[in-house]
Amino acid sequence: MPKGYAGKILRVDLTSGKWKAEELPEGLMRDFVGGNGFAAKILFDELKPGVDPLSPDNVLIFATGPLTGTAFPSSGRWAAYAKSPLTTAVWGEAHSGGQWGPELKYAGFDAIVITGRAEKPVYIWIEDGQVEIRDATHLWGKDVFDTDEILKEEIGDETIKAIYIGPAGEKLVRLACIMDSLYRAAGRCGLGAVMGSKNLKAIVCRGSLDIEVEKPDEFLAVVDELTEKMKENPITGEGLPMYGTDVLVNIINAAGGLPTFNFQQGWHPEAWRISGEHMRDTILIKNRGCRFCWIRCARYCAITSGPYTGVVGEGPEYETVWAFGSQCGVFRLDAIHAANTLCNKYGIDTISTGNIIGWAMELYERGILTEEDTDGLDLRFGNHEAMVELVERIALRKGKLGDLLAEGWLRAAEKIGKGSERFIMGVKGLGLPAYSPRSFWGHALAYATSVRGGCHLRAYMIAAEVLGVPEKLDPLTTERKAEMCKFFQDYFAFVDSSLVCKFVTFALTPEDFAKAMTACTGWDWDADKVLLTGDRIYNLERMIQCREGVGRKDDTLPERFLKEPAPVGPAKGKVVPLEKMLDEYYRLRGWDVQTGVPLPETLRRLGLEEAAKVAEALLKKS
Amino acid sequence: MVKVLTVDVELCVGCERCALMCAFNKFKVFNPRRGAIHVVKMEPGIDAPVFCTQCGVCINVCPVGAIYRDPKTRVVMVDEDRCNGCGACVVVCPYGAIHVDPVTKKAFKCTYCGFCVKYCPQGALKFVEPEEALWLKRKSMARSLTASPTLARKLWWRPPMR
Numbered sequence: 001m002p003k004g005y006a007g008k009i010l011r012v013d014l015t016s017g018k019w020k021a022e023e024l025p026e027g028l029m030r031d032f033v034g035g036n037g038f039a040a041k042i043l044f045d046e047l048k049p050g051v052d053p054l055s056p057d058n059v060l061i062f063a064t065g066p067l068t069g070t071a072f073p074s075s076g077r078w079a080a081y082a083k084s085p086l087t088t089a090v091w092g093e094a095h096s097g098g099q100w101g102p103e104l105k106y107a108g109f110d111a112i113v114i115t116g117r118a119e120k121p122v123y124i125w126i127e128d129g130q131v132e133i134r135d136a137t138h139l140w141g142k143d144v145f146d147t148d149e150i151l152k153e154e155i156g157d158e159t160i161k162a163i164y165i166g167p168a169g170e171k172l173v174r175l176a177c178i179m180d181s182l183y184r185a186a187g188r189c190g191l192g193a194v195m196g197s198k199n200l201k202a203i204v205c206r207g208s209l210d211i212e213v214e215k216p217d218e219f220l221a222v223v224d225e226l227t228e229k230m231k232e233n234p235i236t237g238e239g240l241p242m243y244g245t246d247v248l249v250n251i252i253n254a255a256g257g258l259p260t261f262n263f264q265q266g267w268h269p270e271a272w273r274i275s276g277e278h279m280r281d282t283i284l285i286k287n288r289g290c291r292f293c294w295i296r297c298a299r300y301c302a303i304t305s306g307p308y309t310g311v312v313g314e315g316p317e318y319e320t321v322w323a324f325g326s327q328c329g330v331f332r333l334d335a336i337h338a339a340n341t342l343c344n345k346y347g348i349d350t351i352s353t354g355n356i357i358g359w360a361m362e363l364y365e366r367g368i369l370t371e372e373d374t375d376g377l378d379l380r381f382g383n384h385e386a387m388v389e390l391v392e393r394i395a396l397r398k399g400k401l402g403d404l405l406a407e408g409w410l411r412a413a414e415k416i417g418k419g420s421e422r423f424i425m426g427v428k429g430l431g432l433p434a435y436s437p438r439s440f441w442g443h444a445l446a447y448a449t450s451v452r453g454g455c456h457l458r459a460y461m462i463a464a465e466v467l468g469v470p471e472k473l474d475p476l477t478t479e480r481k482a483e484m485c486k487f488f489q490d491y492f493a494f495v496d497s498s499l500v501c502k503f504v505t506f507a508l509t510p511e512d513f514a515k516a517m518t519a520c521t522g523w524d525w526d527a528d529k530v531l532l533t534g535d536r537i538y539n540l541e542r543m544i545q546c547r548e549g550v551g552r553k554d555d556t557l558p559e560r561f562l563k564e565p566a567p568v569g570p571a572k573g574k575v576v577p578l579e580k581m582l583d584e585y586y587r588l589r590g591w592d593v594q595t596g597v598p599l600p601e602t603l604r605r606l607g608l609e610e611a612a613k614v615a616e617a618l619l620k621k622s
Numbered sequence: 623m624v625k626v627l628t629v630d631v632e633l634c635v636g637c638e639r640c641a642l643m644c645a646f647n648k649f650k651v652f653n654p655r656r657g658a659i660h661v662v663k664m665e666p667g668i669d670a671p672v673f674c675t676q677c678g679v680c681i682n683v684c685p686v687g688a689i690y691r692d693p694k695t696r697v698v699m700v701d702e703d704r705c706n707g708c709g710a711c712v713v714v715c716p717y718g719a720i721h722v723d724p725v726t727k728k729a730f731k732c733t734y735c736g737f738c739v740k741y742c743p744q745g746a747l748k749f750v751e752p753e754e755a756l757w758l759k760r761k762s763m764a765r766s767l768t769a770s771p772t773l774a775r776k777l778w779w780r781p782p783m784r
Binding site for chain 1: 632635636637638639642643646649650651652653654655656664665666667669724725741743744
C-alpha cells in the first residue's frame with residue numbers, strides 16, 4: 001500500500017448499529033486519489049438513483065485525502081458528500097477546514113461511509129481504529145457551541161476534534177451545514193440535514209496514529225519549496241493573511257461584480273464599510289489558522305459597541321460578508337458578524353441563508369410576500385434587525401416564513417407562487433455565492449456547469465478574470481472561458497481529492513501537486529496525470545447527476561443574468577452570452593452538446609467503463 | 623553561540639504547524655500529538671504554543687539519571703539509552719512540556735533545536751540569543767499572570783504584514 005493514507009475506510013450502518021473497517025483498495029487510491037474521487041466512486045456504485053435524500057437509503061460520506069494532515073501547506077481539510085436534500089443537482093458536496101480532517105486520519109481512517117438511520121440520536125466516537133456508536137439523546141436540541149462544551153466535558157478531553165450538526169440539521173432545515181468545532185463549516189448542499197435525518201449528532205475523533213509519506217526527506221524539500229512559493233505570492237503571502245478572504249469586497253466591487261440587493265446590481269458605493277480593510281480597522285482581534293495552515297485567513301472578531309455588543313468568534317468570511325451584507329443591503333459589519341455567529345451556533349450555511357434572505361427581501365419589496373407572510377417582519381433591503389431575526393427563524397423553523405425558507409428556494413417558490421421563482425438567484429436549486437455573473441462571464445459558465453449547482457468552487461474563474469491566476473483573462477469576453485473553466489474543474493477536482501485547501505492554488509500549480517504526490521505516495525505523478533485524474537473524477541461526479549436526469553437543460557443561469565442588462569458598474573448594459581460558451585464547453589469536455597451527458601468514448605478514455613454503459617443508455621433514450 | 627526558543631504569544635494563530643513539524647523532525651512521521659511543542663487552543667480566541675522552558679525540575683526526579691543539563695548549551699537533555707519511560711519527569715513538569723512517547727517509550731521534550739521556527743507562518747516562534755528573548759519571556763510571564771479568557775477579548779492588536 002502506498003503511504004500518505006491511513007489505509008482504511010470505516011463503514012457504519014446506523015440502522016443495525018454495526019461498523020467495520022475495510023482496507024482501502026489500491027486501485028481506488030491510484031485512480032481516485034481520495035476525497036471527491038472516493039466519494040464519486042462510492043456514490044456511483046452504491047447510491048441508488050431516485051432515493052429520497054433524507055431517507056435512510058442516502059449514503060453519507062466523509063473523506064480526507066493523501067495530503068491531508070501532512071506538512072503540505074494548509075492540509076487541515078475534510079469534506080462531506082451525499083445526495084443533496086436541497087438541490088436538484090443530486091451530487092452534494094461540502095468542504096471544511098478546521099481541526100477534524102487530519103484527526104480522522106490520525107485516528108485510523110481515510111473516509112467514513114454512513115448508511116441507515118439510528119433509532120435514537122447517536123454520535124460516533126473514533127479512537128485509533130476503534131469505533132463506538134454512543135447515545136446522544138442528551139445532546140439533541142443543543143446548539144453547536146453547547147454541544148462542543150458538553151462533549152469535551154463528558155469525555156474529559158479538550159483536545160478531541162469533532163464535527164457537529166446544530167438544531168438546524170436536527171430539524172432537517174435544507175440549508176443546514178456540518179460544523180467543525182465552533183467556527184468552520186462544511187456549508188453547502190444541506191448535508192447537515194442528511195446527518196440529522198440519520199439521527200447522527202456528531203462524529204468525535206481522537207487519534208494518535210502516525211501518517212507516513214513514502215519519501216520523507218524529498219517530501220520535506222517539496223514542502224519547503226512550495227511554502228516559499230506561497231510566501232512570495234501576493235495573494236497567499238499577503239492579501240489573505242492580512243485581510244482574510246474579505247479582502248475581495250473592494251476588489252470585486254470595483255469590478256462591478258459584488259452582487260447587491262439580491263443580484264439586482266453589482267456595485268455599491270458603501271461596500272467599503274464591509275471590506276476586509278475596514279474589518280481590520282474595526283472589529284478584528286486577531287487572525288487564526290485552520291490546522292497546519294500556512295495562509296491563516298480566519299478572522300477572530302469581536303463587536304464591542306452597538307446593538308450587537310458581545311458577539312465574539314471567528315468569521316465572517318468574504319462569502320458571508322456578501323451574503324449578510326450587500327446581498328441584503330446591510331452595510332454594517334456588526335450585524336453581519338452577528339448573523340454569521342448565529343449560523344455557526346445553529347449549524348446553518350451562511351451563503352445559502354444570506355442568499356435566501358436576500359431573495360425574500362426582493363419578494364417583499366415587490367409585494368409578492370406581504371407582512372402577513374413574513375410574520376410581521378419588515379423585510380426591506382437594509383433592515384439588519386429583520387435579517388438577523390430571520391436567520392434564527394430559518395435555523396429553528398420558527399414561524400411561517402422561517403419554516404418556508406428552511407425548505408430552500410425551489411420548494412419555497414412552489415408554495416409562494418406569483419412568479420417568485422424568477423427571482424431565485426441559484427443554479428440547480430443551490431443559491432449563488434458572491435460574484436455577479438454579468439460581470440464575470442467565465443465565472444457565469446462555472447456557475448452554470450458546476451456539478452453541485454450554484455457554486456464558485458468547482459471552477460474559481462475569478463482567479464483568472466480578476467486576480468490573473470494562472471493568467472489574466474478579460475472578464476467580459478467569451479474567449480478561452482470554456483477552456484479555462486475545464487482546466488479549473490479538473491484541477492480543483494484533484495485538489496479536492498488530495499484534500500488540501502483550495503487557496504493554495506493561487507500559488508501552486510498542478511506540477512507542484514504532482515511533486516508532492518510523488519514524494520507522498522511513491523507513485524509517479526506529473527501535471528498531465530493530475531489533470532487527467534481530475535477529469536476522471538469530475539466526469540464520474542457528472543454521471544451521478546446525469547443518471548438522475550440532470551443535463552444541459554439544468555446547466556443554466558437565472559433569467560436576470562441572461563436577459564436583464566446590468567444597471568451599473570463596469571459591466572453596465574451587459575448580459576451573459578451563456579449558450580455560446582456552453583456549446584464550446586461541452587465539446588471540449590467530450591460531452592454530448594444536446595444533452596450535456598458525457599459521451600461514452602470520453603468516459604472509456606478515462607477508464608470509467610461502468611459509467612460509459614450508463615451514458616450509452618441515457619443517450620439512446622434521448 | 624547558544625540560542626533559545628521563545629514565542630510572541632500574541633502572534634500565534636493556533637495552526638499547529640510547529641507541533642506537526644517537530645514530530646516529523648524527530649520521528650519522520652506526521653502526528654502532532656508526538657511533538658515536543660504543543661498548541662493550546664481555547665475560547666475565546668486563545669492560541670499559544672507550550673514547550674519546555676529548560677527549568678530542569680525533571681533532572682533530579684529521574685530515577686535512572688537519564689535527564690541532564692548540557693554543560694555547553696544549558697539545555698535539558700534526555701539520554702534515550704538510559705531512559706526507561708517511567709514518567710517521573712511527567713509527574714513533576716509544571717508546564718506539561720515533557721511526555722513519554724507512545725511508540726519509543728522514551729521521554730521526549732523540546733531541546734531548543736529551532737526546527738519549528740521556520741515553519742511558523744506568523745513568525746510567532748523565534749530562535750534567538752538569550753538576551754533578545756528577555757522581553758518576550760517577561761511578556762509571556764506577565765500575560766500568564768494577568769490575562770484571563772475574559773480579558774483576552776479586550777486585547778486589541780493587529781497581526782503584522784508577514
